[in-house]
Amino acid sequence: MTSSDQSPSHDVFVYGSFQEPAVVNLILECAPVMVSAQLHGYHLYRLKGRLHPCISPSDNGLINGKILTGLTDxxxxxxxxxxxxxxxxxxxxxxxxxxxxxxQVETIVWANKDDPNMYGEWDFEEWKRLHMEKFIEAATKFMEWKKNPNGRSREEFEKFVQDDSSPASA
Known part of the structure; x- marks a missing residue:
């Protein structure tokens, strides 16, 4: 048994694009058990110019998402x-x-809670219809980069998750 096999497992609350099994399976290279859950006290925002959302604290917020259970380090x-x-x-x-x-689980929160690029409410069904294909393509390129960076920077991946159709101002 390797040391990574002995590490504690992690349960992570995900929202947005990570609720889509095709995305999760690609990024994690497996199909973890997903359990429906709600996170109170946060809001799911759109991000100007991005295909993915973010969450930030909000007194009356409620986010429906999934818990990815038993993740390795x-x-x-x-x-x-x-x-x-x-x-x-x-x-x-x-x-x-x-x-x-x-x-108690872990989640990923937008670091800048005052970011002016956060607006409105992100919609999962709209994302699936309009952006999922492009996001999966970007995630595939990211995983290829992760396995073999060949001198390319992470910033090259970031341009793939830009939303070309977003309004200039929101």
């Missing part, structure tokens, strides 16, 4: 890498949708 690192430095990992309490049980 390596899988958690993959999530952190694709999210980049604009997000920070934080421990939060969620409520399981089916049982109403409360659970």
């Amino acid at each position: 390596s899988q958690l690192e993959s999530l952190d890498m694709i999210e980049g430095t604009e997000y920070v990992r934080k421990t939060v309490e969620v409520v399981l949708t089916d049982t109403l049980e409360k659970k």
